[in-house]
Amino acid sequence: MLHALxxxxxxxxxxxxxxxxxxxxxxxxxxxxxxxxxxSILKATVIILIVQIGMLYATWGERKVIGRMQDRLGPNRVGxxxxxxxxxxxxxxxxxxxxxxxxxxxxxxxxxxxxVVPPAVIxxxxxxxxxxxxxxxxxxxxxxxxxxxxxxxxxxxMAGWGSRxxxxxxGAMRAVAQVVSYEIPQVLSIVGVLLxxxxxxxxxxxxxxxxxxxxxxxxxxxxxxxxxxxxxxxxTTAEIERTPFDIPEAESEIIAGYHTEYAGIKFGLFxxxxxxxxxxxxxxxxxxxLGGWQPPFGFMAGxxxxxxxxxxxxxxxxxxxxxRGTLPRLRVDQLMAFAWKVLVPISLVxxxxxxxxxxxxxxxxxxxxxxxxAVANVAMVLLLLWLVAGWRRRSGARQMSFDRPRDIAAGAAxxxxxx
Amino acid sequence: MGENWAFVAIFSIIALSIxxxxxxxxxxxxxxxxxxxxxxxxECGLETIGDAWIQFKVQYYLYALIFVLFDVETVFLYPWxxxxxxxxxxxxxxxxxxxxxxxxxxxxxxxxxxxxxx
Numbered sequence: 001m002l003h004a005l006x007x008x009x010x011x012x013x014x015x016x017x018x019x020x021x022x023x024x025x026x027x028x029x030x031x032x033x034x035x036x037x038x039x040s041i042l043k044a045t046v047i048i049l050i051v052q053i054g055m056l057y058a059t060w061g062e063r064k065v066i067g068r069m070q071d072r073l074g075p076n077r078v079g080x081x082x083x084x085x086x087x088x089x090x091x092x093x094x095x096x097x098x099x100x101x102x103x104x105x106x107x108x109x110x111x112x113x114x115x116v117v118p119p120a121v122i123x124x125x126x127x128x129x130x131x132x133x134x135x136x137x138x139x140x141x142x143x144x145x146x147x148x149x150x151x152x153x154x155x156x157x158m159a160g161w162g163s164r165x166x167x168x169x170x171g172a173m174r175a176v177a178q179v180v181s182y183e184i185p186q187v188l189s190i191v192g193v194l195l196x197x198x199x200x201x202x203x204x205x206x207x208x209x210x211x212x213x214x215x216x217x218x219x220x221x222x223x224x225x226x227x228x229x230x231x232x233x234x235x236t237t238a239e240i241e242r243t244p245f246d247i248p249e250a251e252s253e254i255i256a257g258y259h260t261e262y263a264g265i266k267f268g269l270f271x272x273x274x275x276x277x278x279x280x281x282x283x284x285x286x287x288x289x290l291g292g293w294q295p296p297f298g299f300m301a302g303x304x305x306x307x308x309x310x311x312x313x314x315x316x317x318x319x320x321x322x323x324r325g326t327l328p329r330l331r332v333d334q335l336m337a338f339a340w341k342v343l344v345p346i347s348l349v350x351x352x353x354x355x356x357x358x359x360x361x362x363x364x365x366x367x368x369x370x371x372x373x374a375v376a377n378v379a380m381v382l383l384l385l386w387l388v389a390g391w392r393r394r395s396g397a398r399q400m401s402f403d404r405p406r407d408i409a410a411g412a413a414x415x416x417x418x419x
Numbered sequence: 420m421g422e423n424w425a426f427v428a429i430f431s432i433i434a435l436s437i438x439x440x441x442x443x444x445x446x447x448x449x450x451x452x453x454x455x456x457x458x459x460x461x462e463c464g465l466e467t468i469g470d471a472w473i474q475f476k477v478q479y480y481l482y483a484l485i486f487v488l489f490d491v492e493t494v495f496l497y498p499w500x501x502x503x504x505x506x507x508x509x510x511x512x513x514x515x516x517x518x519x520x521x522x523x524x525x526x527x528x529x530x531x532x533x534x535x536x537x
Contacts, residue, residue: 047430095450096449117438122434180486198500265441265449333536340525340529
């Protein structure tokens with residue numbers, strides 16, 4: 001059958017359409033429409049299987065990595081190196097009793113758990129694993145990804161409110177405030193990349209970072225947008241509520257936040273969504289800043305694209321685990337201040353500087369472009385350090401504080417007066 | 420392009436089936452022995468005091484308002500960024516003016532204390 005596959009038409013639905021019309025497999029006048037539906041179902045099933053296995057082993061990997069960082073071994077009992085642990089966990093989730101609190105609003109409570117998964121999964125539709133291994137290369141791919149990702153606050157709030165539990169409501173409120181606040185620096189940090197690439201399509205973004213890129217050939221955007229990359233990484237860590245930004249589910253303060261009241265499989269769904277978004281955010285970070293499926297070095301040109309893409313994604317997943325293993329949790333006021341008083345101003349400045357540079361360096365040789373961006377980024381970092389140093393000197397605070405010096409002085413006076 | 424969006428639609432439906440299948444499987448496998456105490460609201464093991472559906476502090480809504488301001492801004496920024504290479508230099512200054520106006524809004528909110536966590 002394979003010889004019937006025309007080499008130019010590698011699209012799955014095109015091949016299926018030929019198959020259907022050639023063999024009269026299905027009735028109807030429009031074999032292409034049927035082919036699109038069948039191809040979509042096949043593609044969706046494959047993506048979900050890959051992502052599901054990736055998610056299961058991300059949990060295993062995280063426990064191993066964190067374990068090693070804390071001088072433990074991590075799971076090592078179930079199967080070789082504990083490799084069967086995720087399946088044991090899955091069986092446990094499925095066979096545990098599913099409790100719905102009597103006080104909870106049944107509909108909102110259950111819908112929250114169900115709807116938390118789709119936003120985490122749908123983002124994978126636009127992730128380009130390789131030039132031809134992309135399910136839907138939408139012309140607005142990057143925008144679609146972040147738009148879908150931002151809808152995840154609604155199921156989270158439904159879960160927190162529907163549980164009718166004080167801790168769940170607190171966690172949900174915190175989650176909404178945090179996700180909404182960090183979305184601004186996240187989308188602003190990406191605009192710098194869009195200025196350079198001039199496209200929103202995932203494949204277009206990757207191609208523009210490769211040797212065939214028309215604007216600035218062969219340079220990953222992490223080298224032209226280092227500040228943008230760091231903002232993206234920090235804001236994404238907060239968006240997906242991972243330590244050190246996991247205030248909404250800070251177990252030392254509010255039990256488990258918005259999923260306090262969930263047990264068994266419904267708790268598992270929240271867990272599932274968390275790891276799905278960790279993987280998809282890493283994949284999109286790799287596409288936007290690390291060159292996606294482009295090989296890291298010129299001599300690796302023979303390497304299949306999906307290998308480099310998977311490797312880059314895993315590196316970013318590891319960075320998220322590393323952050324969790326290294327940094328303590330922030331306080332809720334520090335967290336909100338960090339988003340609005342640090343990340344948003346920096347990303348606005350970064351955006352303006354990038355816009356200026358893109359116009360300035362048009363037509364320059366690659367080394368000149370790289371040099372101009374390097375100088376601008378170093379200058380921005382120095383400016384930031386100078387500002388922070390000035391802040392700390394004036395506020396006289398030992399710890400990093402983003403409060404207004406006036407308030408701190410006033411607060412100290414009040415406290416001193418009371419005592 | 421139409422094919423891509425058709426895929427997204429079908430994919431969304433299939434994505435919704437993941438949690439539904441999970442819950443269905445759990446319904447078949449998991450035991451069900453409900454009890455009054457088991458199903459009471461969890462509050463660190465103590466008896467629950469008061470209701471959770473209360474009036475909540477206004478701080479969260481202030482953040483939501485500032486968020487709406489900036490989120491609308493990004494809606495303008497994305498098409499600007501994508502078309503940037505084809506636009507004249509004036510586009511840069513227009514956007515800088517736009518961002519400065521927004522920056523003033525942020526500074527105003529900052530000075531008014533809307534960004535302070537009380």
